[in-house]
Amino acid sequence: MSDNQINSEVHTDHPTSLQYFKIAVILVIITAIEVGIFYLEFLGYFIIPILLVLSAGKFYLVAMYYMHLKFDNKLFTLLFISGFTVATGVILALMALFRAF
Amino acid sequence: MTLFPIQISIPSIPRPVKPTGLWSWLTTIDHKRIGILYGVTAFILFLSGGIEATLMRLQLSGPELDLVSAEVYNQLFTMHGTTMIFLAIMPMGAAFFNFIIPLQIGARDVAFPRLNAFSYWTFLAGAIMLKLSWIGGATNAGWFGYAPLTSVSQNPGTGIDFWIISLQILGVASLAAAFNFIVTIINMRAPGMHMMRLPVFIWMSFITAILLVLAFPVITVALIELTLDRYYDFNFFNVANGGSVVLWQHLFWVFGHPEVYILILPAMGIVSEVLPVFSRKPLFGYSTIVLAGAIIAFMGWMVWSHHMFTVGLGPAANAIFTITTMLIAVPTGIKVFNWLATIWGGSIKLNTPMLFSLGFIAMFLIGGISGVMHAVSASDAQQQDTYFIPAHIHYAVFGGAIMALMSGVHYWFQKTTGKMFGEILGKFHFWTLMLGQNLTFFPMHFVGLEGMPRRIYTYAEGMGWDLWNGVSTFGVFILIISFLAFMLNVIKSWKSGPIAPADPWDARTLEWSIPSPAPEYNFSEIPQVKALDDWWVTKQENPDIEVPDALENHSIHLPQPSYWPFVTALGILIAAYGVVFNDLLVPYLIAGIGTLVTFIGVYSWSLEPVNDPDEHTSH
Amino acid sequence: MAQSEIKDTDHVSDVEHEVTSTGLNHRKMLMWAFLGSDCMFFGALIATYLVYKGKSLSGPQPIDVFDIPVTSVSTFVLLMSSMSMVLAYSALTKNNMKVFRIWMISTAIKGATFVGFQVYEFASFSKHHVHVECNESHEMTTFETEVFEAECKPGIDSFSGEYGLKPQTNLFGTTFYTLTGLHGAHVTLGVVWLLSLLLLSFKKGVITKEKNVDIDLAALYWHFVDVVWIVIFTVVYLFGVFPFS
Numbered sequence: 001m002s003d004n005q006i007n008s009e010v011h012t013d014h015p016t017s018l019q020y021f022k023i024a025v026i027l028v029i030i031t032a033i034e035v036g037i038f039y040l041e042f043l044g045y046f047i048i049p050i051l052l053v054l055s056a057g058k059f060y061l062v063a064m065y066y067m068h069l070k071f072d073n074k075l076f077t078l079l080f081i082s083g084f085t086v087a088t089g090v091i092l093a094l095m096a097l098f099r100a101f
Numbered sequence: 102m103t104l105f106p107i108q109i110s111i112p113s114i115p116r117p118v119k120p121t122g123l124w125s126w127l128t129t130i131d132h133k134r135i136g137i138l139y140g141v142t143a144f145i146l147f148l149s150g151g152i153e154a155t156l157m158r159l160q161l162s163g164p165e166l167d168l169v170s171a172e173v174y175n176q177l178f179t180m181h182g183t184t185m186i187f188l189a190i191m192p193m194g195a196a197f198f199n200f201i202i203p204l205q206i207g208a209r210d211v212a213f214p215r216l217n218a219f220s221y222w223t224f225l226a227g228a229i230m231l232k233l234s235w236i237g238g239a240t241n242a243g244w245f246g247y248a249p250l251t252s253v254s255q256n257p258g259t260g261i262d263f264w265i266i267s268l269q270i271l272g273v274a275s276l277a278a279a280f281n282f283i284v285t286i287i288n289m290r291a292p293g294m295h296m297m298r299l300p301v302f303i304w305m306s307f308i309t310a311i312l313l314v315l316a317f318p319v320i321t322v323a324l325i326e327l328t329l330d331r332y333y334d335f336n337f338f339n340v341a342n343g344g345s346v347v348l349w350q351h352l353f354w355v356f357g358h359p360e361v362y363i364l365i366l367p368a369m370g371i372v373s374e375v376l377p378v379f380s381r382k383p384l385f386g387y388s389t390i391v392l393a394g395a396i397i398a399f400m401g402w403m404v405w406s407h408h409m410f411t412v413g414l415g416p417a418a419n420a421i422f423t424i425t426t427m428l429i430a431v432p433t434g435i436k437v438f439n440w441l442a443t444i445w446g447g448s449i450k451l452n453t454p455m456l457f458s459l460g461f462i463a464m465f466l467i468g469g470i471s472g473v474m475h476a477v478s479a480s481d482a483q484q485q486d487t488y489f490i491p492a493h494i495h496y497a498v499f500g501g502a503i504m505a506l507m508s509g510v511h512y513w514f515q516k517t518t519g520k521m522f523g524e525i526l527g528k529f530h531f532w533t534l535m536l537g538q539n540l541t542f543f544p545m546h547f548v549g550l551e552g553m554p555r556r557i558y559t560y561a562e563g564m565g566w567d568l569w570n571g572v573s574t575f576g577v578f579i580l581i582i583s584f585l586a587f588m589l590n591v592i593k594s595w596k597s598g599p600i601a602p603a604d605p606w607d608a609r610t611l612e613w614s615i616p617s618p619a620p621e622y623n624f625s626e627i628p629q630v631k632a633l634d635d636w637w638v639t640k641q642e643n644p645d646i647e648v649p650d651a652l653e654n655h656s657i658h659l660p661q662p663s664y665w666p667f668v669t670a671l672g673i674l675i676a677a678y679g680v681v682f683n684d685l686l687v688p689y690l691i692a693g694i695g696t697l698v699t700f701i702g703v704y705s706w707s708l709e710p711v712n713d714p715d716e717h718t719s720h
Numbered sequence: 721m722a723q724s725e726i727k728d729t730d731h732v733s734d735v736e737h738e739v740t741s742t743g744l745n746h747r748k749m750l751m752w753a754f755l756g757s758d759c760m761f762f763g764a765l766i767a768t769y770l771v772y773k774g775k776s777l778s779g780p781q782p783i784d785v786f787d788i789p790v791t792s793v794s795t796f797v798l799l800m801s802s803m804s805m806v807l808a809y810s811a812l813t814k815n816n817m818k819v820f821r822i823w824m825i826s827t828a829i830k831g832a833t834f835v836g837f838q839v840y841e842f843a844s845f846s847k848h849h850v851h852v853e854c855n856e857s858h859e860m861t862t863f864e865t866e867v868f869e870a871e872c873k874p875g876i877d878s879f880s881g882e883y884g885l886k887p888q889t890n891l892f893g894t895t896f897y898t899l900t901g902l903h904g905a906h907v908t909l910g911v912v913w914l915l916s917l918l919l920l921s922f923k924k925g926v927i928t929k930e931k932n933v934d935i936d937l938a939a940l941y942w943h944f945v946d947v948v949w950i951v952i953f954t955v956v957y958l959f960g961v962f963p964f965s
Contacts, residue, residue: 014810014813017807017810020803020806020807020810021803021807023803024799024800024802024803027799027802027803028796028799028800031792031795031796031799032792034953034954034958035788035789035792035958038788038958047958048959051954051958051959052954054954055950055951055953055954058799058950059947059950059951062802062943062946062947062950063943063947065806066802066803066805066806066939066943067939067940067943067944067947073742073743073744075287075742075744075749076744076748076749076752079749079752079753079755079756080752080755080756080759081756082311082315082756083314083315083755083756083757083758083759083760084756084759086315086402086759086760086763087759087760087762087763087764088763089402090319090355090402090760090763090764090767091763091766091767091770094351094355094767094770094771095767095770095771097351097406097414097418098345098348098771212746212750213746213750276757280750280753280754280757281750283749283750283753284746284749284750284753287741287742287749288740288741288742288744288746288749289740289741290741294741314753314754314756314757314760315756315757315760316760317757318757318758318760318761318763318764319760319761319763319764321761321764322761322764322765322768323764325898325902326768326898329887329894329898333887333888334887334888335887335888335894335898336887336888336890336891336893336894337768337894337895337898342777342890342891343772343775343776343777343890343891344772344891344894345771345772348768348771348772352764352767352768355764704916708920
């Protein structure tokens with residue numbers, strides 16, 4: 001840990017407004033794909049991993065770019081991911097205990 | 102460029118400034134005062150929990166007594182458990198977090214002083230709510246409130262509602278404090294105070310805070326679900342409509358197990374501070390102890406269903422949780438060995454703080470051994486819901502947490518008050534505590550294995566349990582004497598004890614490098630930290646160093662007192678009563694008023710600058 | 721508070737220039753810790769939802785009530801609100817107060833719209849209407865079969881009735897309304913927060929290019945609420961047809 005620093009907004013990179021807009025477009029496209037896939041009944045249970053991956057992609061984009069985690073100190077990512085990981089673990093464990101799978 | 106420049110002037114109340122008197126305590130944001138508030142309040146509540154326990158033990162001192170009815174007995178054990186966990190041990194830990202953390206990391210206060218005050222006042226609101234529920238019928242479904250006993254059909258009174266709301270309020274208080282300490286420990290360390298130079302107490306507090314912020318939301322959700330079931334007929338735990346009462350147990354214990362590590366890790370932190378000082382040796386295996394603490398916290402998420410071995414989860418679940426629970430004993434054992442290695446070969450001083458810490462090791466070890474016995478689901482099938490479990494519980498939290506907290510009180514009393522804590526009464530307190538707790542709790546192992554169930558208000562003649570129950574109750578009176586001695590010692594020492602020097606123990610960490618009692622500004626100059634146990638190292642390099650006296654006049658800028666934490670907490674208290682008694686006058690009127698007060702508090706707080714820019718001089 | 725470089729006699733009234741061990745702003749760190757904690761809150765709610773998924777004893781199921789096209793629109797609105805939020809913050813950092821305020825109000829409006837959609841959805845679910853034909857055989861959902869067996873007696877050609885989904889109806893109602901309701905409450909709180917900041921921005925000197933942390937904090941909260949919805953949309957709505965059991 002570095003010693004005391006005057007706290008300032010030290011960002012190596014700030015996405016531009018255009019990049020933010022492009023990300024928004026990608027988010028919309030992914031959502032459209034998700035909804036489209038939803039209607040493809042032949043996929044059956046395969047829809048589950050596909051949708052999870054797509055949602056994870058949206059989650060990643062919003063967290064990394066809109067919430068700026070990609071450019072900020074990794075500590076913020078750590079604080080957030082800890083909660084997210086434990087939450088996911090609890091969800092999966094409870095599903096297993098209730099034989100939801 | 103503004104669209105239309107509106108002159109908005111928000112009416113502002115001048116900030117409180119008087120340093121003494123009742124208002125100064127209501128508006129304080131000084132971590133040391135908040136620590137004292139927590140400590141005194143927690144101890145009073147501990148005594149109330151002790152009264153509840155005493156009544157229980159009197160009722161059980163012989164077979165077929167009727168000192169209290171079954172209904173009242175149910176309320177007693179529920180209130181005793183809830184009080185001791187949430188209103189005694191946790192806030193006593195908070196007292197130490199508050200007083201000690203900024204001092205040990207070399208800071209002037211915590212990251213969010215007003216949030217800190219808010220934590221205390223909200224805690225007090227929750228405590229008031231819970232204890233006042235005795236009027237009109239307290240909660241009676243166990244501190245773990247299993248469904249469907251907590252359903253509105255089986256428990257129509259307000260007792261459960263009080264319990265639910267109190268826990269939610271206490272949750273808010275704990276979360277606020279935990280967030281505060283996480284940021285403080287990461288972000289307010291003195292220059293040179295790297296993470297691996299932090300005292301172990303700080304590490305354990307940090308890990309505890311992380312556990313708190315991850316565990317409490319789960320019980321928040323469980324309590325919301327229960328509230329919705331009770332107030333609006335939802336189906337979360339409604340078996341008739343497909344709900345599962347086991348889901349409550351899971352949600353509760355996903356919180357509840359990390360909760361017990363929240364209770365014990367600060368205690369272990371205190372012991373890790375005391376042992377090296379009174380062995381005049383560094384802590385053995387600093388990194389290992391820190392890592393073991395982190396591992397315990399991490400693994401604590403994987404063991405919760407060991408509280409549910411007899412619910413019928415099936416052999417696979419039972420086997421997995423048996424294994425994880427046995428594994429978690431390993432890092433705990435590692436800590437014990439490191440503590441023993443710390444003492445080994447040391448120049449040991451058996452004064453009161455040291456005796457309590459040594460007592461902790463012995464008593465907690467016994468609790469750990471019975472814990473491993475419960476860990477095996479097969480043997481737990483016999484032990485569950487018998488007195489064998491309270492035996493384990495009390496060795497771990499009474500012989501464990503409480504003794505460690507007492508060690509901390511005796512260790513840091515001088516830093517808090519500037520007076521030496523009486524040794525003779527202190528030792529008397531220790532020995533009677535040891536005697537009392539072993540007399541009270543050890544026999545519970547026997548009656549438990551002989552089949553005496555928990556949570557029964559009486560037992561039949563001829564069960565063979567009379568003798569040990571009698572011994573247990575006798576032990577309670579020894580404990581009462583012990584705590585009377587403690588209270589006497591506190592009063593005597595605070596009023597007329599000898600003046601304490603800055604560093605009476607020749608100790609190792611930064612809080613001993615400032616005068617006793619700690620001055621308002623903590624450090625006249627923020628220390629430059631060079632090593633682990635920096636104060637000790639400083640003294641070795643400079644044996645003639647003296648701690649300068651507290652500055653009479655100083656212009657050190659400190660955060661200023663504020664009304665708003667108190668106001669916000671008050672709003673929450675009013676709103677909470679309005680939710681429980683939602684039919685008075687106009688439905689939810691009181692809840693609405695309380696919410697309004699809370700909002701006023703929050704808005705005023707956000708608009709109030711951290712420091713009044715007009716305030717140039719301090720006190 | 722004041723650390724080594726700032727002398728004790730200095731007075732640090734501007735919190736944004738406080739000295740911290742990591743150089744990171746206290747409040748931003750607090751917000752990230754809070755969001756990690758809020759993950760556990762929603763995690764417990766989602767766990768409850770998934771554990772009870774497909775286990776309702778009777779009553780309307782997801783496939784009976786969900787209107788994916790409509791919910792896709794509200795999802796789109798919330799996603800766009802994240803974009804406008806980040807553009808608001810970006811404008812502030814370039815000292816463009818007018819654009820900042822426009823994007824702020826835009827975000828708040830989208831948020832309120834989303835909540836409006838939720839209210840509409842809750843209302844329409846609670847008035848869910850069922851129609852079964854008794855004579856022709858056609859594919860029916862589990863719930864429609866329930867109604868069929870209850871109502872299609874000899875001599876009755878068809879049956880129409882209101883079978884609203886309320887929280888009290890079944891496990892699906894209970895868990896769905898609680899999870900999405902609490903999410904909606906988070907959004908509502910966010911809208912109030914954003915509007916408060918917007919109003920405050922009219923007071924000189926409170927929100928500026930340099931003093932932008934307040935907006936940053938609100939933005940993080942807002943994006944988090946969006947991210948939780950991303951999870952809910954997939955797990956609750958899109959997976960709605962799969963009982964998992």
